Amino acid sequence: MPDVCKAISGAPxxxxxxxxxxxxxxxxSPADDYVERALDLNEELIARPAATFFLRVSGCSxxxxxxxxxxxxIVDRSISPAPNMVIVAVVDGEFxxxxxxxxxxxxxxxxxxxxYPPISIGPDTExxxxxxxxxVIHRTC
Amino acid sequence: xxxxxxxxxxxxxxxERVFDPKLVNKPVIVLSNNDGCVVARSQEAKQVGIQMGQPxxxxxxxxxxxxxxxxxxxxxxxxxMSRRVVSAILHFIPDVEIYSIDEAFCDLAPMxxxxxxxxxxxxxxxxxxxxxxxxxxxxxxxxTLAKIANRVAKxxxxxxxxxxxxxxxxxxxxxxxxxxVEDVWGIGRRWGRRxxxxxxxxxxxxxxxxxxxxxxxxxxxxxxxxMELAGVRCHELEAAPAPRRTLVRSRSxxxxxxxxxxxxxxxxxxxxRAAEKLRLEGGVAGRxxxxxxxNRFRQDxxxxxxxxxxxxxxxTNTTPVLVEHASSIGRxxxxxxxxxxxxxxxxxxITFGEMQGALFSSRDDAHDxxxxxxxxxxxxxxxxxxxxxxxxxxxxxxxxxxxxxxxPRYTTRWSELPKVI
Numbered sequence: 001m002p003d004v005c006k007a008i009s010g011a012p013x014x015x016x017x018x019x020x021x022x023x024x025x026x027x028x029s030p031a032d033d034y035v036e037r038a039l040d041l042n043e044e045l046i047a048r049p050a051a052t053f054f055l056r057v058s059g060c061s062x063x064x065x066x067x068x069x070x071x072x073x074i075v076d077r078s079i080s081p082a083p084n085m086v087i088v089a090v091v092d093g094e095f096x097x098x099x100x101x102x103x104x105x106x107x108x109x110x111x112x113x114x115x116y117p118p119i120s121i122g123p124d125t126e127x128x129x130x131x132x133x134x135x136v137i138h139r140t141c
Numbered sequence: 142x143x144x145x146x147x148x149x150x151x152x153x154x155x156x157e158r159v160f161d162p163k164l165v166n167k168p169v170i171v172l173s174n175n176d177g178c179v180v181a182r183s184q185e186a187k188q189v190g191i192q193m194g195q196p197x198x199x200x201x202x203x204x205x206x207x208x209x210x211x212x213x214x215x216x217x218x219x220x221x222m223s224r225r226v227v228s229a230i231l232h233f234i235p236d237v238e239i240y241s242i243d244e245a246f247c248d249l250a251p252m253x254x255x256x257x258x259x260x261x262x263x264x265x266x267x268x269x270x271x272x273x274x275x276x277x278x279x280x281x282x283x284x285t286l287a288k289i290a291n292r293v294a295k296x297x298x299x300x301x302x303x304x305x306x307x308x309x310x311x312x313x314x315x316x317x318x319x320x321x322v323e324d325v326w327g328i329g330r331r332w333g334r335r336x337x338x339x340x341x342x343x344x345x346x347x348x349x350x351x352x353x354x355x356x357x358x359x360x361x362x363x364x365x366x367x368m369e370l371a372g373v374r375c376h377e378l379e380a381a382p383a384p385r386r387t388l389v390r391s392r393s394x395x396x397x398x399x400x401x402x403x404x405x406x407x408x409x410x411x412x413x414r415a416a417e418k419l420r421l422e423g424g425v426a427g428r429x430x431x432x433x434x435x436n437r438f439r440q441d442x443x444x445x446x447x448x449x450x451x452x453x454x455x456x457t458n459t460t461p462v463l464v465e466h467a468s469s470i471g472r473x474x475x476x477x478x479x480x481x482x483x484x485x486x487x488x489x490x491i492t493f494g495e496m497q498g499a500l501f502s503s504r505d506d507a508h509d510x511x512x513x514x515x516x517x518x519x520x521x522x523x524x525x526x527x528x529x530x531x532x533x534x535x536x537x538x539x540x541x542x543x544x545x546x547x548x549p550r551y552t553t554r555w556s557e558l559p560k561v562i
Contacts, residue, residue: 050228051271053551056558073561078271088561093163095561128162130273 045135051078053131055088055095062086062097064112071138073097075131083107086133091119092126097133142374143249143280145261146287147230147268149223150275150295150302152243153181156222157212159273160551160559168209172197175395176213176545213544221552222272229268233260238378246284248378261303281306284376285369288326289316289344317345317370327366332359344370388426390415391485397436398481404433405468409532411486412467416460417520419488420513425456427490429463431470436482445479456492459509460516463488464530 046052057071065086067073073088081087083102088095089109098109098119107121121127149155153171158164168186170179179195189207191200197211204211223242230237236248249257261278268276279291286306293316294304307313323333325344339358341347347355348370356364365375390411398404408431419426430450435442449470457463467486519528549557 048271050225050232054555054558055561057562058560059562061562072558077273078267080270090162093165095162095559097561130162 045074046076047134048076048078051131052076052134055097057097061111061113061116062099065099066138067097067112067133067136068138071136073133074135074137076134077131079132079134081129081132088130088133090126090128090130095130100129143257143282144284144287144378145234145247145249145257145278145280146240146284146291147226147245147247147261147264147276147278148291148295149226149243150277151181151183152223152274153212153214153219154183154186155274156219157215157548158183159222160218161548164210168207169212170200170204170209171212171214172546173214174544175393177393180214211546213547215548215550217550217553218548222274225272226268226274226276229271230264232267233264236378246287246378249280258303258305262301265302275302277302277304279304279306282372283369283374284378285326285366286372289320289370292320292324314345317348318343320344322347325366325370327362332363335359386491387487387489388415388419388424388491389485389487390418391432391483391487393483394481398484399479401472401475401477404471404475404481404484406533407484408433408467408471408486409464409530411484412463413460413529413533415486415488416458416463416513417517419458419491420517422493424491424493425458426463426488427453427456427492428488429453429466429470430487430489431467431474432483432485432487433471433474433481434483435479439480443479445476445481447474449474450487453490456490457509459513460530462509464532468532 042049053075055073055075057067057069057073060069067086075088079085081100083100085100086097087100087109088097089100090096091109096109096119098111101108101110101118105120109119109121109127111118119125119127154164154169157169157171164183166185167183168189168191169183170186170191171181172178173180176197179191179193179197179200182191182193186209189203189209191203191209197204200209203209219242223239226243227237227239227245230245230247234247234249235251238246238248240246249260252260257280261280265276265278268274277291277294279287279289279294280303281287281290290304290306294300294302297304307316320343321333322328322336322341322343323330325347328336328347335358336342336347341350347367350367352364352368355367369375392407392411394407398407412429428450430448432446432448434446435444437444437446451466451470453462453466463486471484516528520526549559551557551559
């Protein structure tokens with residue numbers, strides 16, 4: 001696994017020492033035999049660092065899908081959008097997060113809030129997919 | 142043996158577009174540090190007649206009449222996007238030489254047996270999808286030919302941005318004859334003029350000139366360029382950049398500096414950034430130089446362009462030591478009554494690896510090393526300049542740079558992430 005954190009933010013991944021106990025005198029810690037690498041959230045949440053971007057949610061149009069104002073979105077551009085995925089799209093030059101739906105009428109962007117009607121993707125609408133939302137990070141306290 | 146050169150199209154302008162979709166299909170220009178000159182143009186901006194390197198005041202009228210969108214350079218963003226482009230390419234090809242912020246040479250030898258044209262199209266489409274940055278790819282048996290092929294890929298829309306230098310003799314002659322000699326990689330305008338005086342007009346003329354003659358008129362580098370055009374490989378892929386021998390940090394002032402305290406801050410800040418970069422590369426410097434310059438385009442003002450240097454004994458990369466030396470040299474160079482336009486700090490006699498301790502050093506080296514490690518870690522995680530010597534002044538980012546149209550650091554600052562509704 002490459003240095004994911006570095007690839008994403010330019011910052012080095014936090015390095016955790018492999019041996020925790022200092023051996024100065026006396027007996028080494030019995031726990032040293034069980035040392036493992038500390039968990040790195042980047043490894044779990046980011047499959048492809050070069051294609052992964054973080055975006056900040058503004059507004060409540062996706063509340064029903066568990067995406068709230070101020071949440072952090074992890075967006076992977078290397079995934080090709082498919083129906084039912086939550087995607088970031090560009091509508092009229094703005095980023096918007098919606099669920100991609102397909103019906104007999106064609107593709108549309110569906111909000112998860114009663115106040116926001118779906119946006120249908122037709123030949124005359126200027127809509128492009130920007131990336132696929134893989135994770136939502138929501139603060140609970 | 143085959144090389145590919147991947148070159149990002151209008152890189153800085155393309156980076157701006159990824160995060161500000163309103164800029165798509167519009168003329169966009171990016172300005173140099175201090176918002177002085179045009180350093181990048183979108184295709185649309187080229188079409189309305191804005192030239193590369195043009196001072197921005199010269200194109201005010203075009204900017205207004207064509208609603209050209211202007212951005213200050215946002216290097217934090219461009220560096221990050223550059224890293225992403227390279228890592229996307231590395232997904233397909235193991236040997237990549239990062240040639241500049243927007244160009245990378247790839248060695249296609251390990252991919253022998255594959256259809257290079259198809260492979261490069263796959264790379265192009267992956268880079269575009271993953272990062273949003275369009276690249277053009279040229280393929281050739283030498284780096285110089287790959288570079289020529291890249292020009293064709295960029296200019297000829299029918300190539301769909303990927304072009305392989307032709308194997309066919311007549312076809313390859315046609316391509317070389319359509320490339321002006323000054324446009325060949327490594328030749329440039331000055332040599333181009335001299336070549337033209339010798340009757341060499343095109344890349345084909347240069348390829349056909351006997352190497353010994355090129356060498357006698359120019360030098361080995363020009364000779365190798367000619368040989369590479371003829372298909373003889375002279376330049377290998379430089380996978381790891383050669384360890385640097387000097388490191389310079391300098392900048393023109395947005396407004397001329399007439400007071401020592403401002404100059405002092407600038408010099409301290411250059412020394413700080415140079416030290417940071419030196420530590421990042423794991424080197425120590427044996428010599429430090431400082432230069433200060435007035436504006437040579439203002440001959441009506443008193444001129445003063447000087448430099449001075451000192452030996453660093455022992456070699457060091459410790460910020461406070463470098464700042465102290467730099468400012469004391471600067472103090473000696475400084476002459477009141479001048480309007481300074483530029484200042485810089487250069488570190489040289491750089492060595493890597495084992496640090497040579499001084500027998501009679503008054504400083505605690507281990508302590509310095511620890512302190513610098515903490516400093517670097519904080520600046521890397523919290524943003525560069527979070528912790529800095531007081532001498533550098535308070536507002537590093539905006540202190541000396543005029544940057545009126547800077548976009549957010551979308552990918553390197555939590556507080557500046559793109560907003561999504």
